[in-house]
Amino acid sequence: MSILQDFITQFSALKYQNPLAQSIIATRTLLSRHFALDSADLATFDKLLAQLDSPLKVAVIGQFSSGKSTFLNALLGEKILPSGIIPLTSKVCEIGYGENLHLEIFYKDGTHTFAPLELLEQADPAINAQISHYKLFAPVPLLQEITFLDTPGFNSQNQEDTDISNAILREVDGIIWVSLIDNVGKNSEREILYNHIRHYRAKSLCVLNQKDRLKNTTELEVSLKYAKEAFSGIFEEIIAISAKNALRAKCESHGDEAERLYEDSAISEVFEFIRTHLMPQKTQNKAHKTLYTLRGLLLKYYRRLHIPHIYLTRLEGVLESYGVLDPTQIQALITQSQQLFGLLDSRLLTLTQQIFSELKRTKMTFSKTRKNAFGLTNTQMYEKEVYTLPLDSLLNTLQRQDNPLTSEWHKLFLAIKQFGVEFMREIPSFSKSLQTWEEQLLQTHPRGTPLFLPYVLSLPVHLQEWLLQSHTIAFAFESAIGRLETSLHRHTHELAQLLEKTCKNAIKLVCLELDSKIAKGLQAYQKNSDTFPLYEPSMENIRDMLNTAIGFEYYQERLFLHNNIAKAFVREIESTFKSVCDKHLEILRGLKAHNIQILTDIKHHIQDLKHNTRVM
Structure with a gap:
């Protein structure tokens, strides 16, 4: 028939030459550049590309004995489907293009096989229960452009049929409901249409079959008017046809008779609805659905990167604050150093008093x-x-281990050695900070669990490598703290040992010098009392001698003045921590910069897709 051939030609000309393919490929390329895409997402991209030029999918649905098989044969222009396919099989039959006429059976266990077409009329109920669906392939040019889905319909006795039909209605590009024109509008039919079809009005056509059974045009108009009132708000369009006459025109008649039957059948109105309504709608819907899916994929991977990016910013803040010491703790350390100096001063005063x-x-x-x-x-x-000094007795007293002053000196030496130990213990462990950070980031897939590695592999490569090694940050700080403790231990022990050694020599030296000055003063006085007075030492003299012998100013500088050991140690800690922090902050900021670039690229791509949606 020339009308059918014209329809096929027009349909082919309007076939969706889709620029969406570029959007799909660009989206996949962008994400693949930075992420290892999920297998499901790769399959989605393949599916989107495959569907761009996929035939229009039209579901043909109706109640039993509504003439669906004849209607489908009329659309195909050949007697391909046996009468009674739906009542016998109650399975979905997908009718698509094939070089040869054949039937493929798909079973619920995932297997499939080929069978003769007659099986549709002879299906055994036990075997039928194991079948998932059928695919019928026919060498009909129309099927290159349209795939028809012959559905089991809505059966109150079989919920599986109803569920399958509903799932098909959601996915197809068009719906054709076939009803008998002289039996239209029954309550059972209206209930089905209201519950299941009305949601898809924009893509639904109602075909009133067997109009050839009506006597005249008046009856036809009455039937159409009644159907439009009964089905108000359910279908985009309602038309009356004669599938039998359309099939007769194609298969049984010739010449003018065939033309008359075909025109009278009004089957061309079905093709016109498909061409002018479903096809453009399919094109638009396909574009929106494809772009919506692409945006969903982009947002999925955007969130996958955005969340770690937020936590990297938090870790950056932790690092920046970790290198800054608590002013209260610093002052406490300085006070401790000054207290050590106070103890030294006190010990020297006590020693001065004892000697005096x-x-x-x-x-x-x-x-x-x-x-x-x-x-x-x-x-x-x-x-x-005159003053005399019992030198031997004094030295013996001062050097005895049971001398209370000796014990006090040992306490001072130990206090100097212990300087800063508590301060170092109060420095918070970066391992705990990093562990807390990791727990917040990883949440349900912590390190050491089966979910950790899949999560890491879902991130961009640069974050994968870093996250697997992130625990080394804590090791760096632990190592730095270890070096600081070693440095502090060395300096304080050297200072304590120097003071201990100097102190022993200084006591002996001062005693000998004091004894010598007394002796020399007495000797000079005996020679000439008018010229040389006796040497009469004061506590101030003794303290000056002790200060000189011990090197008091050195210890005053190390423990009390501006450049004391506490301030020097604080500078060493801050310098060491800053060095470690700066190294890892540089790495973090590099990661963040890379993340921002990827996130920006994804956002721009999403904006481009939104623009494409508006254009379409």
């Missing part, structure tokens, strides 16, 4: 020769108290 207390005042007799007015020499004898 050991000085003895002893009366000694001295002679003094004078000349009188007559030039005669006169020697006078007199007594005077």
Whole structure:
């Protein structure tokens, strides 16, 4: 028939030459550049590409004995489908193009086989229960453009049939409901249409079959009017046809008779609905659905990267704050250093007092020769108290281990060695901070569980490598703290050991010097008391001698003044932490910059797809 051939030609000309293919490929390329795509997502891309040029899918549905098989044969222009296919099989039959006429059976266990077409009329109920669906292939040109789905319909006795039909209605591009024109509008039919078809009005056509049974045009108009009232709001269009006459025109008649039967059948109105309504709608719906799916995939991977990106920012903040010491703790450390100096000063004062207390005042007799007015020499004898120092006894006392002062000195040495230990213990462990960060990021797929590696592999490659090695940040800080503790231990022990050694020598040196000064002063006084007074040491003299012998100013500088050991140690800690932080912050910021570039690319691509949607 020329009308059918014209329809096929027009349909082919309007075939969707889809620029969406470029969008699909560009989206897949963008995501594949940075992510290892899920197998399901790769399958989605393949499916989208395959569906771009897929035939229009039209479901033909109706109640039993509505003439669906004849209607489908009329559309195909050949007697291909046996009468009674639906009542016998109650299975979906997909009718598509094939080089040869054949039937393929798909079973519920996933297997499939080929069978003669007659099986549709002879299906055994036991075997039929194992079948999932049929595919019928026929060498009909129309099927290159349209795939028909002959559905089991809505059966209140079989919920599986109803569920399958509903699933098909959601997916197909068009729906054709076939009803008998002289039996239209029954309550059972209206209930089915209201519950299942009305949701898809925009793509639904109602075909009132067997109009050839009506007597005249008046009956036809009455039937159409009644159907439109009964099915109001359910179908986009309602038309009356004669599938029998359309099939007769194609298979049994010739010449003018065939033309008359075909025109009277009104089957061309079905093709016109498909061409002018379903085809453009399919094109638009396919475009929107494809772009919607692509945006969904992009957003999926955007979130997959955006969430770790947020946590990288948080980790960046943790690193930045970790290198900054608590001012209260710093002041406590400085105070501790100054207290050590106070203890040293106190010990020296006590030592000064003890040495001074050991000085003895002893009366000694001295002679003094004078000349009188007559030039005669006169020697006078007199007594005077002088300081003496029991050197051996004092040294013995000061060096004895049971001397309380010796014990106090040892406490000072130990306190210097322990300086900063508590401070280092109070520095929070970065391992705990990193563990807390990881728990927040990984949540349901923590490190060490079966879900960890799949999660890591779902991230971009640069984040995969970093996350697998992220625990090394804690190792870097632990190593840095270990070096700081070693450095502190070395400096404090060296200082304590130097003070201990200096202190022992200084005590002996001061005692000897004090004894020497007393002796020399006495000797000089005995020679010439008018010129050389006796040496009478004061506590201040002794303390000055101790300060010099010990190197008091050195310890004052190390423990008390501006550049004391506490401030120097704080600078060392801050410098060490800053070095470690800066190294890892540089890595983090590089990761973030890479992330931002990927996220920006995805956002721009989403915007492009939105623009394409508006254009379409």
